Amino acid sequence: MAKKADFTKSLKDLNEADLKARVQEDKLRLKKLEFAHAISPLENPVSIRNLRKDIARLQTELRKKQLQA
Numbered sequence: 001m002a003k004k005a006d007f008t009k010s011l012k013d014l015n016e017a018d019l020k021a022r023v024q025e026d027k028l029r030l031k032k033l034e035f036a037h038a039i040s041p042l043e044n045p046v047s048i049r050n051l052r053k054d055i056a057r058l059q060t061e062l063r064k065k066q067l068q069a
Contacts, residue, residue, distance in 0.1 A: 004057075007054065007057065008057060008061070011057065011058065011061040012061070014061075015065070016065050016069075019058055019061060019062040019065065020062065022058055023055060023059060023062065026051060026054060026055045026058065027055060030048065030051050030052065030055065033047065033048050033051065034048060
């Protein structure tokens with residue numbers, strides 16, 4: 001739970017451009033993880049779910065910043 005709180009606090013310091021770049025990087029990383037998992041099972045498949053949640057958190061924070069502007 002502390003990891004999630006630290007993650008969301010660190011997002012508040014980023015600007016829109018940084019958030020957009022981070023979302024794109026994480027989406028690419030997610031595609032690579034899903035592809036690797038399809039070929040041979042990952043050691044920790046929960047990492048895919050956690051990455052999807054992190055992307056959703058990034059997109060939520062990005063949307064908040066867009067609405068404030």
